[in-house]
Amino acid sequence: MKTIHLTSLGCPKNLVDSELMLGQLVEEGLRPVSEPGEADVLLVNTCGFIQSAVEEGIDTILGLIEQKKSPAVRVVVCGCLVQRYGSGLVEELPEVDLFLGTEEVSSIAARLRALEEGRAAPESGSVPAGAPAADSLRYRPVDDLQRFLPNATLPRRLTTPAHRAYLKITEGCGNRCSYCMIPAIRGPLRSRRPADILHEARALAAAGVKELTLVAQDLTAYGLDLGPGGPRLPDLLAQLHRELPAAQVPWIRLLYLYPSRVNDELLELVAANPRILPYFDLPFQHVADPVLKAMNRPYGEALVRELVDRVRRLVPRAVIRSTFMVGFPGEREEDVEALAAFLRDCRLEHVGMFTYCNEEGSAAATLPGQVPEELKEQRFQRLMALQAEISLAANQARVGQVEEVLVEGVSSETELLLEGRAWFQAPEIDGCVYINEGNCRAGELVRVLISEAHPYDLVGGIV
Ligand code: SF4
Structure with missing residues (x-):
């Protein structure tokens, strides 16, 4: 063979x-x-x-x-x-x-x-x-x-651990962020039909998947190409919630919610159904209005701050993750300061920080005011140091609490520990929970008493 x-x-x-x-x-x-x-x-x-x-x-x-x-x-x-x-x-x-x-x-x-x-x-x-x-x-x-769109009839061989899988609900992207080549590479937005997504979700559940992570270039764009009366993300989620037994798939996670399209319907749905994890991946990219405008992102700092408030008001357990890009063409010192002030004020739990890089063929590559590499790096280091303190404080606040953790197996760091992820830690993106007491198998959901906090990871024992 x-x-x-x-x-x-x-x-x-x-x-x-x-x-x-x-x-x-x-x-x-x-x-x-x-x-x-x-x-x-x-x-x-x-x-x-x-x-x-x-x-x-x-x-x-x-x-x-x-x-x-x-x-x-x-x-x-x-x-x-x-x-x-x-x-x-x-x-x-x-x-x-x-x-x-x-x-x-x-x-x-x-x-x-x-x-x-x-x-x-x-x-x-x-x-x-x-x-x-x-x-x-x-x-x-x-x-x-x-153009290709996945469908449930294609055979699929999972390479992730058996207890978790990604479910791609759209292909392509209808947004036009000036720094991004994805729409040129992956083509226009195409959404899968709900019945096809459900078909695949049921098959994944039957195969033992406990954490189903919905992915797309932009989840909130789901259905925009399916006509005015067509399904949208909240409709699809409600259907998945209805048709997948919670005992089989206890965690449904969402990755990549475009900030200006997160509506109250989505937030209320998440608030009412805890198995749709209150983990909000909102890639703001920046907060300074001139930078967002040059990025061709249709919102400004006011919306970003309002959205963070709204998410936390409507979904009290919410954890927010975002990504930011520093050193975008035209970025001034006061724009970096605006971003730092936002991080200090809003205290997001998880932040990914990147330095901007010109992409051949993108609109941003030809913009004036290119930021020297050394200055980009300085800004990156400054904001990372600030966020590390904020993430550490958010993790420290969990010490003494019992959190639900999905066990991944023996730790990749040492065979003496187990490793898992709490509901507020996305696979391969956020940190993890090291388990130093108790025993269980990979794929089990356990309750862990958190005893120690680091900027990205936590430590605790099974209760
Ligand atoms: S950054 Fe994301 S939303 Fe913007 S064009 Fe690229 S894939 Fe689409």
Whole structure:
């Protein structure tokens, strides 16, 4: 039996695509292996969102090429990097056997088969004019008409621990943030139908998933492309809540809520149904009005502050996570101070901070007032230090409390501890809870008495 090794880079949305491709190849009879050196097919699903991700993708591809010990081993490169840089990659990386853009997730098995048989695959894409036959087997550009949307009929092989999974509800993005290339890479917003999402959610629940994390480029955009009377995020959540038994899926988590579209209907739904975790991932990106305007984000500091107040008023247990970008073109010292004042006043529990980086082809890359790298770094360090104190204080306030924790298994730090996540810690994004007393299995929900706090992690024992 042939074997396959998967490397999935980038965000959870990309991971869902990876799992769909892996599922199809497993159905074709390939067996997943953890060592690249043992694989007949080396598959890497890349991210192309920012330059550091592009570099990581290229390094990973070069590493896999080194693992290719015989011409029979196939190196397959998929995802955003291919969608973004297409034919350039094909020329630069002749050792790669197959390139698939983000829209070819459902054709991977056919394309791989066609490659083995040495014939062109008619399933998707068009042969680039004048391309040599061999290259037409390796790469096909895909246009907007062939955009991909996941659906529940595609086989999927989870790579996350059995007790948690991501559920992607839309593809593409209808927003136009000036620094972001995602709409150009992933295309316009496409929402899955509620029945299809429910179908997949039921299957995941039946497979033992206890924490279902809904993902999209922008969850609050769900349904905007399905017409005026179509379903929206609160409708979909209400349906998931109704149809998935809480004993089976006790946690439903939401990642990425676009600030200006978080309405009271959504907040009241979360407040009334604790299994829809009161964890609000609100990527504000900045608070200073001129910076937000240059970012083409349709809100200002007043909305950001009002939203934080509203979330906490309507959902008293709410925990807020946000991401911010410093060093955006035109950012002044007073804008950084506005952001620092906001962090001090609003005391968000979790913050991700990034320095802005020009993305080739984005509107922001041509804006005047580019901030020198050294100054970006200074601003980043200053705000990170401030937030570390705030996050530590938020964690310290939990010492002595009992929190519900989903156990991930033995700690990656030491075999002497178990590791889990409290409801206010998202997988692979926030910190964790180290469990130093009591025993249980991975995937169990336990109550933990918190005894120690650090800026990102907590420590406690099972009660
Ligand atoms: S919301 Fe903005 S930052 Fe997020 S994917 Fe869409 S365009 Fe990019």
